[in-house]
Each structure stands twice: as C-alpha cells, then as structure tokens.
Amino acid sequence: MRIKDVILVPGNGAFFYDDQDAIRSGAVQDGFTYVGRPLILGFSAIRTPAASLSVGLVLEDETVAWGDMMGVQYSGAGGRDPLFDINRISDLTSRVVVPRLLDIDASRYLDACAKVFESHEHKRLPLAVEYGVSQALLRAAAQLHRTTMADIICSEFNLPLPTRRVPIYCQSGDAREINVDKMILKAVDVLPHGLINSRQKFGVEGQLFMEFVKWVAMRTRQLGRPGYHPVLHFDVYGWIGKEIGLEPQSIADFICKVADTVPDFLLNIESPADFGSTQAQVESYAKIVSILDNRGSSARIVVDERCNTLEDIRLFAEAKATHLVQIKTPDVGSIADTARAVLICKQNGVGAYVGGSCTETDLSAQASVHVSVATQADMMLAKPGMGVDEAYSIVGNEQNRLMAMLNRRRV
Missing domain, CATH: 3.30.390.10 (Enolase-like, N-terminal domain)
Known part of the structure; x- marks a missing residue:
C-alpha cells in the first residue's frame, strides 16, 4: 500500500x-x-x-x-x-x-x-x-x-454509516438579487450568505442590511414552492460590531431586532463582530449567545473569524460561545481535523457547519461532502466559486451519488 x-x-x-x-x-x-x-x-x-x-x-x-x-x-x-x-x-x-x-x-x-x-x-x-x-x-x-x-x-472514527442527507447552504456573492432567486427556485436548504462585507452594503446603523433580510424573506414567499421554508443565513463580516459598537448587549439587541422582522424564519447571523483576538471573541460571543438564548430568540450566532484551527473550534464549542461553528476547511488544515471538529461540536451541543471558501476547487468540495455526510454535520457549504449553479451542482450531486451508494447497501 x-x-x-x-x-x-x-x-x-x-x-x-x-x-x-x-x-x-x-x-x-x-x-x-x-x-x-x-x-x-x-x-x-x-x-x-x-x-x-x-x-x-x-x-x-x-x-x-x-x-x-x-x-x-x-x-x-x-x-x-x-x-x-x-x-x-x-x-x-x-x-x-x-x-x-x-x-x-x-x-x-x-x-x-x-x-x-x-x-x-x-x-x-x-x-x-x-x-x-x-x-x-x-x-x-x-x-x-x-x-x-x-x-x-x-x-x-468508528462512526455508523450515515442515513441523513446534510442540508446545503449557498452563497450569493455580489450578485445578490439574481442569486437569491436562483437559490429559491432550486429550493436550497440554507440561503443566501449575502456578502455584507462593507458599509455600502450594511448601511448606517444596519438599515440596508435589515431591508435586504426582509426582501429575502419576501422573495422566498413569492417564488418558493409550497412548503419551502429555508433557513436564512447572512454573513455580515463583523459589520454589526463596526457600526453598532462592540458591546455584546447592543449587538444582541440589534440581532433580535433583525430576527423580529422575519419571525417565520430561523435566522443565522455569521461573524456579527470581530473582537480582535480569539480569547476576546470567545468571551464576547458567549455573552451574545447567552442573551439571545435567555430571550428565546430565533436568531443563531455563527462564528468564523478567530475560530480557525481545531483548537480554536474546541474553545468556542466548550465555552458555548456560538450556536454554530463554521468549520472553514482550508483554515482547519487536515480534512481529518474537519471530521474531528464536527465531532467536537456534537459532543458540546453546538452546531457544526462544514464550510470552506469560494476559492476552493471541485476536488476539495467533493472531499468535504464525504466528511460532512460521514460525520452528519448540521449543514455544509455549496462550493467552490461565487456562482450558485456550479457549486450547488458539485456539492449536491456528490451528496446524492454518495447517499445512493450507501442506501443500496442497506437494501
């Protein structure tokens, strides 16, 4: 061998x-x-x-x-x-x-x-x-x-053969409106990312962002097939903290305000703020999570920045400093560590999202699918690229083929 x-x-x-x-x-x-x-x-x-x-x-x-x-x-x-x-x-x-x-x-x-x-x-x-x-x-x-x-x-990893497909999350890139329509028409599980990475997109006190969230919910109701009810997931690249301030209470208040505009949807907010270091991020995110949970909010925090390696992921999971970890596969390193990261999240009652980057390739995306399905992650990213169609077909088709092979053995 x-x-x-x-x-x-x-x-x-x-x-x-x-x-x-x-x-x-x-x-x-x-x-x-x-x-x-x-x-x-x-x-x-x-x-x-x-x-x-x-x-x-x-x-x-x-x-x-x-x-x-x-x-x-x-x-x-x-x-x-x-x-x-x-x-x-x-x-x-x-x-x-x-x-x-x-x-x-x-x-x-x-x-x-x-x-x-x-x-x-x-x-x-x-x-x-x-x-x-x-x-x-x-x-x-x-x-x-x-x-x-x-x-x-x-x-x-001594895991049972998986029986459940893993929900797929698509990202829009800058072509937000067109790509949101594509995602809805294809009944994507989690959408749309939104790429809210600048003040021009977030708006003064987050007004543009809130309008976009409401528009996505409205568009989902307009175009979605009967019974279609995706999770709404927005990556704000720290802009809540940059615009509202770095006080956990203020950030939680803003997130609740956003969630209240789309009460019928589960809302994921990724990277609400960057507190400058991993330790500061853990401490502050834990406070935000606690506030949201105590209020019974439908919003969930997703950590990305400052949570890169397996050791970082363990810190956030054990501290309950997030509802969902983006396991950003190239940042974690070995894809075996991606599997370990999912299992650490599960052991600590924290959601595991096998993510990655638009800069990846078809090969890395397909390998990520196998790890996501084997470990039964909570969701996985459609990748690579910033277009919806290509990434969704690569990841979705690989998962469908894999599940068909596994199911054939169970017959």
Whole structure:
C-alpha cells in the first residue's frame, strides 16, 4: 500500500483572494476590482486571482489519488495563514512532504496523516498543505479499499454509516438579487450568505442590511414552492460590531431586532463582530449567545473569524460561545481535523457547519461532502466559486451519488 510517486500541478481556485483589511477600510469597488493599495502583507492588489496546487499520489497500480491545496478568500486576516504563495508551497511540499509520503502506508488514513503532518523546524506545516495532502490521502485510502471516502471516515472514527442527507447552504456573492432567486427556485436548504462585507452594503446603523433580510424573506414567499421554508443565513463580516459598537448587549439587541422582522424564519447571523483576538471573541460571543438564548430568540450566532484551527473550534464549542461553528476547511488544515471538529461540536451541543471558501476547487468540495455526510454535520457549504449553479451542482450531486451508494447497501 505504498505511494510510488507524487505529482504537483499548479492550478486555479474558483474565485479570488481579497485583502479584507483594505475592503473594511473603505476600498471602493470598480467593476469587479477594488481601487486602492493593499494592506495585508503578500497582496500585490486588493483582489487577486486564487491559485491552487494539486497533489497527486501515484499508487502501486498506477492510479492517481488527487487533492488540492489553496488558501481562503480572506487570507491573512482574522488570524488566518498568509496569502497562498504557490511557489513557496510547492517548494516546501517537494522538500519536506513528498519524502514523508513515499514512506507511509496509504491504506491507513489517520496514521498516514499523523506521520506526514509532523511539524517541520518546530512549526506546523502550512494549513493549505495539510488540506490538499489530506484530501489526496483520503482518496487514496478509498481507492485502495475500493470504497467511498465517507466509508473511510466512518471506519477510522468508528462512526455508523450515515442515513441523513446534510442540508446545503449557498452563497450569493455580489450578485445578490439574481442569486437569491436562483437559490429559491432550486429550493436550497440554507440561503443566501449575502456578502455584507462593507458599509455600502450594511448601511448606517444596519438599515440596508435589515431591508435586504426582509426582501429575502419576501422573495422566498413569492417564488418558493409550497412548503419551502429555508433557513436564512447572512454573513455580515463583523459589520454589526463596526457600526453598532462592540458591546455584546447592543449587538444582541440589534440581532433580535433583525430576527423580529422575519419571525417565520430561523435566522443565522455569521461573524456579527470581530473582537480582535480569539480569547476576546470567545468571551464576547458567549455573552451574545447567552442573551439571545435567555430571550428565546430565533436568531443563531455563527462564528468564523478567530475560530480557525481545531483548537480554536474546541474553545468556542466548550465555552458555548456560538450556536454554530463554521468549520472553514482550508483554515482547519487536515480534512481529518474537519471530521474531528464536527465531532467536537456534537459532543458540546453546538452546531457544526462544514464550510470552506469560494476559492476552493471541485476536488476539495467533493472531499468535504464525504466528511460532512460521514460525520452528519448540521449543514455544509455549496462550493467552490461565487456562482450558485456550479457549486450547488458539485456539492449536491456528490451528496446524492454518495447517499445512493450507501442506501443500496442497506437494501
């Protein structure tokens, strides 16, 4: 069960890397680009095409198991790894990771991950490397055992074979109105994301945001088929805190006010504020969660920024500092850690949302589906890209195929 060779191939992510600090500081959009100087180290422009690096594991029968490395859209912000540098990542992978891959048993997934992802020069490998290589190792194990990637996760983590499909969440990008209509017509489970990442979109005291929330609910009633009742999920990129202030009580008051405008819907608010550090985020989010729960609000808080690694996710889950964790797969690192993160959330009574980034690829999206279904996450992101149709078909069709195979065995 050895790996004979390793292939590295440069590629493209499905969207762009964006300098979040520059955007938050008021960079103005000009068409699809942003005007102004980048602020985060490594960015040569505020918006730059996403790069990826494919890693192919050549097995003894000459079949190749692939995985893709990349960063997230807002790399270098919110405590995340720096901007993905394909030349640096390729060099490190060739020098350090490839020799390790040639010395492991590819049929033993968690053991292989543990050996390949040992620290280098007393530091953890870049998370993008862990992410891409762990996908390839998961596919290799599935190929060698002639089964699905979900089966490998279930076997390695002693989980029962899944019986429930995982709800899918779509994101709109800047084409909000058109993409909301697409999501409703396709009866997406959770929508629309909204990309509320600037004052122009959030509005003074959040007025534009509140109007958009009400419009999405209204449009859902207009276009949705009978019985269609999605969860409404909005990512505000910290703008409640930036506009209303960083007092947990004020943030909770605002969220309740938004929820009251759409009383018939379950409302998710992602990244309501950025308190500057993981510890501050845990403490303040715990207060917001407590206030909302005590009021019996239908709104739920979703954490993203400052909750990146498995250790961060454990902190938030154990502190009940969120209702739902976005497990942002490239930021977590090894996709085995994504599985662990879902299980940690479940153990602590916190929702697990297997997310990721629009900058990912079809391969990373499909691997994420298998981990999401195997661990029975609460929801998963339709990815990659910022279009609805492509991402929803990649993730939805992969889940449908997987569930069909699992169900066939139960007949």
